[in-house]
Ligand SMILES: Nc1ncnc2c1ncn2[C@@H]1O[C@H](COP(=O)(O)OP(=O)(O)OP(=O)(O)O)[C@@H](O)[C@H]1O
């Protein structure tokens with residue numbers, strides 16, 4: 001940032017098991033979103049190495065990274081990030097425009113996914129005509145179009161009421177049972193019920209649960 005150097009992640013060494021449902025906990029500004037952006041190929045580390053499956057993200061050029069984003073990961077954001085002028089169906093189809101999928105197949109796949117998230121009766125609604133929980137379900141359907149093995153979710157329930165948040169957690173849990181690796185940042189401690197692993201982050205590095213608890217108690 002101009003003259004000021006911001007270190008978001010530093011000396012962070014973690015392993016995430018394939019097939020896990022990993023929750024990332026940490027206070028505001030500790031580097032959780034930065035970590036997800038790095039893992040999703042939306043940002044690059046200045047140094048260090050990130051290996052997802054067989055792929056070393058830090059070694060990839062822009063084209064390889066774009067292909068990685070398109071094929072290997074699904075990203076879910078706190079603010080849904082849907083295209084406002086497009087219907088639910090079009091939003092879900094959108095990522096397939098870039099993967100050379102046949103229009104007919106695209107539409108069919110988008111329908112199937114919207115059905116899977118319980119929105120078969122909202123296909124032609126635009127984001128402003130949907131509730132927050134429904135918009136997030138469209139975003140989840142969109143994240144699944146290319147059948148990625150890894151789902152990254154940055155506070156997916158942060159903008160939702162309690163019940164809608166619960167439904168999103170159940171949906172993520174179902175994806176986990178079906179074999180996806182789920183990595184989710186959340187302030188909602190209910191998420192821990194579904195998690196198989198938890199990573200605690202303070203100031204850009206991973207710490208033990210004990211250290212995390214001691215520090216959180218001090219700051220309270
Ligand atoms: N684009 C950016 N340019 C400069 N600094 C940034 C940028 N994005 C984040 N930061 C800084 O990096 C650090 C980590 O930010 P990050 O967004 O990863 O935190 P977070 O754990 O996701 O916080 P929150 O819980 O509030 O979402 C913060 O100090 C933040 O100010």
Ligand SMILES: [Mg+2]
Nearest residue numbers: 032033034154
């Ligand atoms: Mg964040």
